[in-house]
Amino acid sequence: MTKKMRFAIVGAGVISxxxxxxIINHPEAELTAIVDEVQEKAEALAKEFGSPPTFRNMEQLLQGGEVDAVCVCVPSGLHRDITVAAARAGKHVFCEKPLGITAKDMDEMIEACRTNGVKLATVFQKRTTQEALLTKKAIEEGKLGKLVLGDAYLKYFRSREYYKSAGWRGTWALDGGGALMNQGVHGVDIIRWMMGDVESVFAYASPLIHDIEVEDTAVAVLKYANGAYGVIQGATTVNPGQEARFEIHGEHGSIVYGDSGFKVWKTVDGEAAPIGTQKGTADGTDDPRAISADGHYILIDDLIKAVKENREPLISGEEARKSVDLILAIYESARTGREVRLQPGGV
Structure with a gap:
């Protein structure tokens, strides 16, 4: 690797x-290529960020681009193809959520990166907030005692125009799901990360408002492996969208926080609520473009360090797949009307 890690962004859409x-704000990173089959989109993004070379597809990039790592920003159903191609070419991968949309896709992505000796990092920027880090630390230190409830409320709004803005949105083939797999996967990741593995789920999920294939509203009841219970609510039908909210309760205390900060921090030891945490962070509840880039910077920085130190990234492929496995179990329960048990390796 050169002094700076050379990044290519594949997919010049909303998240790119x-x-x-x-990348451009990191002193050890360099944006050296933009890839999109729509050349105008690639050129527009390049013009905004230093005018790196543009390419129409991965084949062109790998033949003519100078790149050490690939940012996968294409529709979810294409994550597998881009990741495997990058890995086989010896490029590290920084993949947007969700990792993949099927167990088979994720297996192949993880195996390709492992076999070719490259790192696979995934974007779950909600893990980088102070609220998330302090809550996780409190749980690990036993401040809440035995956990009894862990809930995630992921009530977003997306307009009909949003789903019509790209043909892949709201489809099983390329979106992999709806309110949970696209918008809610961040919150699903958080609550599973906090509470631990899920043993079983029972769920309802349907398109209640939007004319799409996948769900725009979902509810699930969870039983965690540690014996605690929980609820996940996910939607793109709540108008206006609400900030994501996480509620974690144990025998010795409760922590509740949202995108604008802590709402409750009470423990039997009387510890004062944390101060100086983030407030009013834009989280895209109504507009997917209204998301801070701070989390992406932290995770880009971590990938660079993971390569230098030859360690796993903070959110590896194996770790990132756990939220998708849970969502797939929720979908199976909604389809069958039955409780679905999760195995350690997935549904």
Whole structure:
């Protein structure tokens, strides 16, 4: 690897500027290529971020581009193809959520990166907030005692125009799901990360408002492996969208927080609520473009360090697949009307 890690962004859609901004602001990263089959989109993004070379597809990039790592910003159903191609060419991968949309896709992505000796990092920027980090630390230190409830409320709004803005949105083939797999996967990842593995789920999920194949509203009841219970609510039908909210309760205390900060921090030891945490962070509840790039910067920085130190990234492929496995179990329960048990390796 050269002194700076050379990044290519594959897919010049809504999320790509967050990757570009994080890369150009990092002293050890360089944006050296933009890839999109629509050349006008690639050129527009390149013009905004230093005018790196543009390419129409991965084949052109790998033949003529100078790149050490690939940011995968294409529709979810294409994550597998781009990741495997990059890995086989010896490029590290920084993949947008969700990792993949099927167990088979994720297996192949993880195996390709492992076999070819490259890192696979995934974007779950909600893990990087102070609220998430302090809550995780409190749980690990036993401040809440035995956990009894862990809930995630992921009530977003997306307009009909949003789903019509790209043919892949709201489809099983390329979106892999709806309110949970696209918008809610961040929150699903958080609550599973906090509470641990899920043993079983029972769920309802349907398109209640939008004319799409996948769900725009979902509810699930969870039983965690540690014996605790929980609820996940996910939607793109709540108008206006609400900030994501996480509620974690144990025998010795409760922590509740949202995108604008802590709502509750109470433990039997009387510890004061944390101060100086983030407030009013834009989280895209109504507009997917209204998302801070801070988390992407932190995770780009971590990938660079993971390569230098030859360690796993903070959110590896194996770790990232756990939220998708849970969502797939929720979908199976909604389809069958039955409780679905999860295995350690997935549904």
């Amino acid at each position: 500027p967050l990757h570009a901004r994080a």
